Amino acid sequence: xxxxxxxxxxxxxxxxxPHNNRRFIAAILLITLAxxxxxxxNSLDQGKQDVTPSPGEPDWFSVTMTDVPTGQPFTMSEFARxxxxxxxxxxxxxxxxxxxxxxxxxxxxxxxxxxLVSISLDVDLHEDEASLKRYAERLxxxxxxxxxxxxxxxxxxxxxxxxxLNPPASPMLIIDKNGNVxxxxxxxxxxxxxxxxxxxxxxxxxxxx
Numbered sequence: 700x701x702x703x704x705x706x707x708x709x710x711x712x713x714x715x716x717p718h719n720n721r722r723f724i725a726a727i728l729l730i731t732l733a734x735x736x737x738x739x740x741n742s743l744d745q746g747k748q749d750v751t752p753s754p755g756e757p758d759w760f761s762v763t764m765t766d767v768p769t770g771q772p773f774t775m776s777e778f779a780r781x782x783x784x785x786x787x788x789x790x791x792x793x794x795x796x797x798x799x800x801x802x803x804x805x806x807x808x809x810x811x812x813x814x815l816v817s818i819s820l821d822v823d824l825h826e827d828e829a830s831l832k833r834y835a836e837r838l839x840x841x842x843x844x845x846x847x848x849x850x851x852x853x854x855x856x857x858x859x860x861x862x863x864l865n866p867p868a869s870p871m872l873i874i875d876k877n878g879n880v881x882x883x884x885x886x887x888x889x890x891x892x893x894x895x896x897x898x899x900x901x902x903x904x905x906x907x908x
Contacts, residue, residue, distance in 0.1 A: 757858060759775070762848055764845040766845055767828045782876060785819075786819045787863050790826050790831065794866065798869045804890035808890055815901060816843065821846045824852070827846060828845075832844075869887045870882075877906050
């Protein structure tokens with residue numbers, strides 16, 4: 700649409716789009732933007748996934764990390780038979796804070812189920828555990844926050860795309876009760892959207908292994 704308008708005005712075809720009729724062109728642009736916004740909102744509310752699941756347990760599940768609010772070590776393998784919502788983030792990222800507000804709302808909507816684990820992984824190699832702990836305390840987060848070791852950061856980028864090392868894209872993964880990894884759309888996701896996406900995973904019965 701935008702390319703067509705530009706082409707017609709530059710070529711001087713004034714019968715359909717008069718050069719001096721800026722109000723008409725502006726109206727077309729506003730309608731186009733409104734349609735794009737509605738489409739994006741509908742896609743967000745549906746919580747669609749856009750990444751093919753990765754079968755089996757990847758090596759980074761066995762890497763030990765530290766939950767900075769509690770100081771307790773953990774590995775992703777410990778959360779077998781639970782659903783994990785994992786966000787990659789950085790402390791300087793305002794989009795991350797917005798996404799984390801939605802995660803807090805999500806916990807309230809779901810009633811903090813025991814089989815859901817939320818994890819925020821700081822993938823900025825220039826940030827440390829001390830600053831991440833202050834960040835969590837300042838914002839009142841009550842889920843797991845950890846600084847991603849280099850090995851884990853590399854695995855996230857290599858297995859699921861470099862966008863998982865780009866915090867402003869609001870990257871998130873779901874790990875189901877069988878250890879399968881699913882990617883979520885790379886954009887800010889509402890609490891309601893996350894709830895709708897997570898509920899089938901929470902209702903699923905894990906496979907016997």
